[in-house]
Amino acid sequence: MRTYIYPENLRSSTKLWFWSVKDFCILCGGIIIAAIFLAKLWTFIPAAMVICYAFLTFRADDTAVIDYMMSAIRYFCFSQQEFYWGDDRI
Numbered sequence: 001m002r003t004y005i006y007p008e009n010l011r012s013s014t015k016l017w018f019w020s021v022k023d024f025c026i027l028c029g030g031i032i033i034a035a036i037f038l039a040k041l042w043t044f045i046p047a048a049m050v051i052c053y054a055f056l057t058f059r060a061d062d063t064a065v066i067d068y069m070m071s072a073i074r075y076f077c078f079s080q081q082e083f084y085w086g087d088d089r090i
Helices: 021-041 045-056 065-078
Strands: none
Touching: 021 045, 045 065
């Protein structure tokens, strides 16, 4: 009998270490491009961009850092907050 390793119930996305497969492929291409820029032009800007992208797409429990940041920005900046000041001990 063969055993196959599938994502949970075939519903979760495939992951490679801490990134989705799409993000991991983008990171690999970015690392190659950043290494070429570093070798030819001695600039760290592409490497910094790749590191920022890697941090923002880091996934833990199917939630990326960018998803958390976007929901926090949406909550604190764009949704209406209501505050009631006073004594509610009636």
